[in-house]
Amino acid sequence: MPTMIELKVPDIGDFSGVPVIEVLVKIGDKVEKDQSLVTLESAKATMEVPASAAGVVRELRVKEGDNVSQGSVIAVVETDASVEAKPETTQAATKKTEPEKKPAASAEKPAAPEQKKTAPSSAKDSGRKPDFECQVCVLGSGPGGYTAAFRAADLDLDTLLIERYERLGGVCLNVGCIPSKALLHAADLINDAELMASHGIVFGKPKIELDKLRAFKDGVVAKLTGGLAAMAKQRKVRGVRGVGTFVSPHEIEIETSEGKKLVRFEKCIIAAGSQAVKLPGLPWGDPRVMDSTDALMLGEIPKKLLVIGGGIIGLEMACVYDALGSEVTVVELFDQLMPGTDPDLVRPLQQRIAKRYAGIYLKTKVASAKAQKNGIEVTFEGENAPKPQLFDRVLCAVGRTPNGNKIAADKAGVTVTERGFIPADKQLRTNVPHLFAIGDIVGPPMLAHKATHEAKVAAEVCAGHKSAFDARVIPSVAYTDPEVAWVGVTEREAKDKKLDVGVAKFPWAASGRALGMDRGEGFTKLIFDKQTQRVIGGGIVGVHAGDLISEIALAIEMGAEAADIGLTIHPHPTLSESIGMAAEIFEGTITDLYLPRKT
Numbered sequence: 001m002p003t004m005i006e007l008k009v010p011d012i013g014d015f016s017g018v019p020v021i022e023v024l025v026k027i028g029d030k031v032e033k034d035q036s037l038v039t040l041e042s043a044k045a046t047m048e049v050p051a052s053a054a055g056v057v058r059e060l061r062v063k064e065g066d067n068v069s070q071g072s073v074i075a076v077v078e079t080d081a082s083v084e085a086k087p088e089t090t091q092a093a094t095k096k097t098e099p100e101k102k103p104a105a106s107a108e109k110p111a112a113p114e115q116k117k118t119a120p121s122s123a124k125d126s127g128r129k130p131d132f133e134c135q136v137c138v139l140g141s142g143p144g145g146y147t148a149a150f151r152a153a154d155l156d157l158d159t160l161l162i163e164r165y166e167r168l169g170g171v172c173l174n175v176g177c178i179p180s181k182a183l184l185h186a187a188d189l190i191n192d193a194e195l196m197a198s199h200g201i202v203f204g205k206p207k208i209e210l211d212k213l214r215a216f217k218d219g220v221v222a223k224l225t226g227g228l229a230a231m232a233k234q235r236k237v238r239g240v241r242g243v244g245t246f247v248s249p250h251e252i253e254i255e256t257s258e259g260k261k262l263v264r265f266e267k268c269i270i271a272a273g274s275q276a277v278k279l280p281g282l283p284w285g286d287p288r289v290m291d292s293t294d295a296l297m298l299g300e301i302p303k304k305l306l307v308i309g310g311g312i313i314g315l316e317m318a319c320v321y322d323a324l325g326s327e328v329t330v331v332e333l334f335d336q337l338m339p340g341t342d343p344d345l346v347r348p349l350q351q352r353i354a355k356r357y358a359g360i361y362l363k364t365k366v367a368s369a370k371a372q373k374n375g376i377e378v379t380f381e382g383e384n385a386p387k388p389q390l391f392d393r394v395l396c397a398v399g400r401t402p403n404g405n406k407i408a409a410d411k412a413g414v415t416v417t418e419r420g421f422i423p424a425d426k427q428l429r430t431n432v433p434h435l436f437a438i439g440d441i442v443g444p445p446m447l448a449h450k451a452t453h454e455a456k457v458a459a460e461v462c463a464g465h466k467s468a469f470d471a472r473v474i475p476s477v478a479y480t481d482p483e484v485a486w487v488g489v490t491e492r493e494a495k496d497k498k499l500d501v502g503v504a505k506f507p508w509a510a511s512g513r514a515l516g517m518d519r520g521e522g523f524t525k526l527i528f529d530k531q532t533q534r535v536i537g538g539g540i541v542g543v544h545a546g547d548l549i550s551e552i553a554l555a556i557e558m559g560a561e562a563a564d565i566g567l568t569i570h571p572h573p574t575l576s577e578s579i580g581m582a583a584e585i586f587e588g589t590i591t592d593l594y595l596p597r598k599t
């Protein structure tokens with residue numbers, strides 16, 4: 001006989017009349033015990049209410065916007081095992097999710113499938129006398145290129161590094177990770193000082209000396225890039241400045257300030273990276289229209305800034321300019337900021353910035369942008385399009401495109417996809433066995449730490465080692481405020497692939513450390529394979545999430561089970577404790593929260 005059970009809001013601490021911001025199930029859904037039913041949002045935190053029993057939802061007693069308290073009925077489920085469930089949930093219960101050893105590039109968000117191109121036929125050797133000869137030639141000195149060159153040199157290979165710019169370090173050190181984080185640190189300080197005003201420490205409105213801030217950022221970059229130049233010298237890596245293009249499978253021609261130079265190499269590692277996508281139709285000649293490199297120059301603090309693209313780079317720069325005093329508007333084509341990320345992870349960020357920014361418009365695109373005397377006049381299109389507006393500056397941050405089509409790779413016989421990626425295997429070999437490709441040019445995720453790990457493998461393979469890139473996962477971080485970090489399988493991916501997973505979330509509203517920072521809006525989420533109890537994914541939103549995520553990455557790499565994480569003694573009181581506590585939630589051993597007893 002089927003039984004009807006009411007699923008109620010459990011004891012949620014000192015909260016009552018908490019609004020429901022999202023209903024996560026619908027009538028007819030089969031829910032598992034502990035599956036989230038609704039998301040509640042209090043002034044301090046968002047929390048999901050789990051089902052206290054499994055069954056098929058027959059009635060929903062709440063809708064978005066309702067206020068609930070302990071004991072409010074959320075749904076009524078029919079618990080007879082014979083009730084007809086949705087086919088995917090039946091399958092979900094039987095599917096195993098043994099973590100596979102697979103290249104991390106595919107473990108993360110894969111690139112959209114592209115038409116396979118046939119390999120071009122390479123050009124003949126030029127027959128010219130080379131200006132340089134080397135065992136390994138590395139094209140591009142970003143985190144991929146310099147790491148590959150240094151590792152190759154450390155393995156006693158005579159190495160030459162080609163870079164078109166004066167400074168080594170590529171996008172990451174010069175116009176990416178490092179300068180953006182220096183500015184985000186300044187933004188954090190401003191925000192922290194502002195937050196403390198409500199707790200009795202009032203610093204007042206910050207005075208921003210833009211020239212000094214820019215000099216600080218430039219100083220950080222100079223220190224690091226200078227360090228690279230010194231290390232290249234110590235390792236006897238020869239550097240040539242100029243733009244390199246292939247002439248044949250063993251030759252690259254470099255356009256230098258002293259004319260064309262020819263390099264002949266035994267092996268080459270292509271690390272030519274990527275560049276910002278410039279949305280067509282924007283008045284790019286106008287200095288008020290910026291890409292991320294321009295935005296990092298800190299030319300001025302615009303009164304009104306439009307950020308086109310709600311991805312990581314756009315939101316990080318929005319964070320900087322918001323803290324510096326700009327009125328920020330963000331438009332994003334998709335229905336979510338940081339598309340592809342689990343929506344619950346993005347929510348605390350969105351809630352914070354929604355209160356600070358002039359507008360966040362999802363499912364919206366820029367229809368036109370015209371340079372006027374007094375600003376850039378922008379019109380929008382889409383479901384939530386705002387009225388045309390004038391902005392003092394516009395930042396276009398809609399993604400990055402690989403440089404594969406700019407190095408005459410065809411002359412070397414190297415396959416390049418239409419989008420400009422150069423496919424490589426686990427040893428980072430292209431279709432031409434003595435030519436390797438690493439970093440952004442190989443494919444997503446376009447992240448510096450992926451590039452450096454690939455670089456070491458490529459260099460080691462050049463030296464005859466049996467190395468391969470077989471990382472299980474690659475973490476991603478948005479250094480926004482709060483930070484958002486995730487690694488491995490996401491909840492969304494688990495659902496799409498019908499993986500049999502258990503999800504445990506520790507709300508930072510229960511973390512003494514987070515509350516002591518008045519930043520209890522975050523949470524730590526672990527995703528476990530129910531069969532093996534192994535952690536296969538995780539996400540953290542909150543301050544310092546980017547520093548915390550490594551523990552989850554290590555746990556996944558080591559095949560750690562929930563008990564391994566829960567029984568690891570984390571120091572108290574720390575934010576890292578939240579990882580141990582999330583594992584305890586999965587284990588049912590948590591004492592820092594009250595969870596209804598499992599029967």
Ligand SMILES: Cc1cc2nc3c(=O)[nH]c(=O)nc-3n(C[C@H](O)[C@H](O)[C@H](O)COP(=O)(O)OP(=O)(O)OC[C@H]3O[C@@H](n4cnc5c(N)ncnc54)[C@H](O)[C@@H]3O)c2cc1C
Pocket residue numbers: 139140141142143144145162163164165169170171172173175176177178180242243244245271272273274275292293313403406407438439440441446447448449450451479
């Ligand atoms: C604003 C911003 C913030 C970012 N923040 C982060 C972050 O926090 N964390 C993170 O992991 N990633 C971040 N990234 C991404 C990161 O910078 C890249 O993933 C990383 O730099 C890729 O390294 P790479 O070695 O593949 O290529 P690149 O860094 O792009 O380096 C390629 C190098 O090759 C040179 N080159 C290209 N073609 C030629 C040629 N024909 N001849 C000579 N030289 C050539 C280029 O000048 C460049 O120096 C950020 C990017 C941006 C734009």
